[in-house]
Amino acid sequence: MDGLNLLKKDWKKRESDIPQLSYDQIYKMLWKRSSSIVKWIFVISILEFLFWALLTIFMADIDYWTEMERINLKEFTVTVYVINYAVTFFFIYCFYKNYRKISSTDNVAGLMKNILRTRKTVKYYIGYILLSTALITLIYTYFMMDYHATNTVVEDMEKYSFTSIQWIKFAGIIIGGLAVFLGLLWLFYKVLYGILLRRLNKNYKELKKLEV
C-alpha cells in the first residue's frame, strides 16, 4: 500500500483517540491573559527604571557632583544610588519571576495565587519607592541644613536663629512639601500600574467564580 495513503487512513483512525477538553477547561485557558498583564508589569518596570536612570544621568552632571562634594554628600549620594539600583534590580527580577511563574501555570488555583503575589510585589515596590524617597529627602535636608549652619558665616546671629514657633513652621513647610511631592509620586505610580493591577484583580475575581 502506498505510504501516504496508509498514513492518511491511520490519521483518520486516530481521530477517535483525540483528547476532548470540556467547555470549562477551554474557558479557563482564556484566563491565561493574566500572564500578558504580568508581562506588561515587567516591561513597564524596566521602562520606568530606564526613565529614572536617564533622568539621573542627565541631572547628575559635573556641577551636580561638585556641589555634592562641596557639601560633603558625595559618598552618601553614591551609596544611595548603589542601594537604589540594587533594590530596583531586585524588584525587576521579582517581576520577571512572577511573569515566568504565571505563564507556566495551568491550574486556576495556582494562577490565582500568582496574581495575588504579583499584586503584592507591585505594592511593595511602590511602597519602597515612596518610603525611600521620603527618607532620602529628609536626610538630604538635614545634611544641607547642617552644612549651612556650620559653614555659613553670619554676623548677626540673632537675626538668623529661629524661635521654636519658627522651627515648627519650618518643619511644617518641609513635611507639607514632602507630603505633596509623595502624593504626586503615588499618583504617578497609581496611574502607571493601577490600570494593570485592576485588570489582574478582575481576572482574579472571575477565576474565583470559576472555582466555586
Add this chain to the structure above:
Amino acid sequence: MDKELEHQFVTNLEKYQNIAHKICRIYTNDQDSHNDLFQEITIQLWKAYPKFRGEAKFSTWMYRVALNTAITLYRKKKRSIRTQDFDTVDFKIKAEEYDDETEQQLKVMYSAIQELNDIEKALVFLYLEDKNYRDISETLGITEVNARVKMNRVKTKLKNILNP
C-alpha cells in the same frame, strides 16, 4: 469583556478542538508541549476572534489561525527535542491493529514527518485532513500553484524517506 462573545467562542472551540489537537500532534512530540501549543493556539484564536466576522466557517478560520500560531509563534518559543523516543509520544501505534510491516512503515512515516520543517508539516497536515488545493492555498496564504508545487515536493520527500 463581552460575555456573550466569550461564550460563543468557547462553544465553537469546544466543538472544533480536534483541529487544534491534530495540529499539536504534528508539531509537538510530548504531552507537555502538546498542551503548551494547544494553550497558545487557544489564546491566539481568542485574540483574533473579534476580527472573525463569520464570513468564513469557524473551522476554516481556525485552521488558518491555529496553523499560523504553530508555524510562527511556537517556533520562536521553543524547539522541541528532536531525538525523542518515538513510541513514547503522541503517535503511539496500536500494535494489534496492523501487521508488523505496516506498523513499521507507519512508524517511519510519522518520524519522517517530525523531521520536516514547519511549513512542510503544515502541508502534510492539510493533506492528511483531505483539504483541496484551494483550501490549502487560502489557509497558508500562498497561491494554488505554489501549494501544488510545494505539496508535491513534500510528498516526494516523504516517499524518499520511506523508500530510500
